[in-house]
Amino acid sequence: MTYCLAIKVEEGLVFASDSRTNAGLDNIGSYTKMFTYNIGDRAFVILTAGNLATSQAVYHQIEKDLESNDSEINLNLCQDIEAVADYIGKISIEQQSKNHDPTETIDQSISLLGSHFIVGGQIKGQDPNLVMVYPEGNFIYVADETPFIQIGETKYGKPILDRMIFPHTPLGDSARAALLSFDSTMKSDLTVGPPIDFVVFKKDQINLNFQDQLKLDSPFFKELSSIWAEQLDSAIHALPKFNWEE
C-alpha cells in the first residue's frame, strides 16, 4: 500500500509520500513515489499510488521526454498545471494499454494496472495549483474548502487533516499536520512505511528548497512524533469526566 498527500494553502503547497511498496506483507520493498522537477520558470511535484509498474513507466517516460530533443510535449513545454495533468494522464493510459489484456473490460484492466497521480506546483506568473489525475487519464482540482488531496491508504490520516487544513492554515502548521497524518497512518497500517519524502513549496518562490527525506529516527520527525503523543495524552486528560467516575 501507499500513502501520498498534497495540501494547497494560501501560503503554498505541501507534498508527502511514503516509500513502502509491497506485493504481500512478506515481500516489502522501498521505492520513492515522488517525482520532483525544478528548472527555470517552473517547479512541479508528482506523487503516485497504484500499480507500481505503471507508475514507474510514467516517471520513466517523463524523463525520456525531457531528455529527447524532438518531444512534442514534456514538462518544460506544458503551459500550465492542467497541461501537465493532461500529459501525465495520456502517458498513464498509454502505459496501461501496453499491458491491457483484450479479454478484459477497461474497468478490470484499470483496476489491475491503473495508478493515481497528484500533480502540483507553480509556473512563474501563474498561481500554484494542485490536481489529481485518475487512472482513466482525466483529472480534478483540489477542493477550495478542504484543500488537500490524498491517494492510496487515505483513511487513517484523514481526521487530522479534516480538523486542521483550511485555505488560511499557515504553511508551517500545514506541513506539521501532513507529518502527523503520516505518523497516524504508519502507526495503524504496516503497509505504509518510512522514509517519508517531503516537500514544502512557498508560493511564488519557484524552487523546491525545503525538500527532505524523513526517516522514523530523523531528529525532527522523532521529536514531532513524541511531542504529539505527549500532547494527545494530556489533551485526553483535559476532557470532561463522566458522572459515574469517582
Place this chain on the structure above:
Amino acid sequence: MTYCLAIKVEEGLVFASDSRTNAGLDNIGSYTKMFTYNIGDRAFVILTAGNLATSQAVYHQIEKDLESNDSEINLNLCQDIEAVADYIGKISIEQQSKNHDPTETIDQSISLLGSHFIVGGQIKGQDPNLVMVYPEGNFIYVADETPFIQIGETKYGKPILDRMIFPHTPLGDSARAALLSFDSTMKSDLTVGPPIDFVVFKKDQINLNFQDQLKLDSPFFKELSSIWAEQLDSAIHALPKFNWEE
C-alpha cells in the same frame, strides 16, 4: 456504513455504535445496531455491522428464543461468552442461508448477506470477555495487547485507539477515547452518523447502568468534542518549528 467499537480493559468494557444505515447516500436511515441484555447473573452487549436484514433477523431470533419456553438455546442458557458467540454465529448462518442464491458461491453469498457481530459482557463468577463473530459463524477473541475490536468503517477512528487503548487504560479514559474515535469518524465519513449508542460496563458489576444514547448536541458529547478540538489546536502549536519558518 456502520461503525461499532468495543474495548476491554482491566476495569471493564466499553461499547459504542452509530445508528446510520444507508442504501446509498440519498437514502439514509437510523437504526440502532446495539442489542443489550441484562437479566440475573449476566449482562451482554451485542453490536453488528454488515447486511442490515441479516443483523435484524439475528436480533429478532435472539428475542424469539428468549421468549419461547422450549428453546434449546438462548442467551440465558449459554454457559459462557464463547457459547453466546457460537449461538449468534449459528443464527447468523441460518438467516443468511434462507436467502442464499444457489447459483452463487458461499463467498459471494457471504459478501452480500453476511454480518459481523461483536459480543461482550460478563456472567457472574467468570471474567468479562469480548469476541468478534465472523459472517462465517466462527469467532475470535479480542487481542491482549490491543484490546479493542472494531467493525464496519474502522479506519478513521483507529489511530486514536492505537495510541490510547492498552489493558491498563482506566475505564473513563477508554470511554472518552471511544467517543473521540466516533467523533473523528463522523467528521470524516458522512455514512457514520449519530446518535451513538454507548454502554460502559464495570467489571464484576453485572449491570448496564451506564448506558446512554448520545446525540451530536448532547451536552456531554458537545463539550467533549469542542474541548478536544481546542486541545488538538493547542497541541499542534506545541510542536517543533521547521528551520525554514521565521
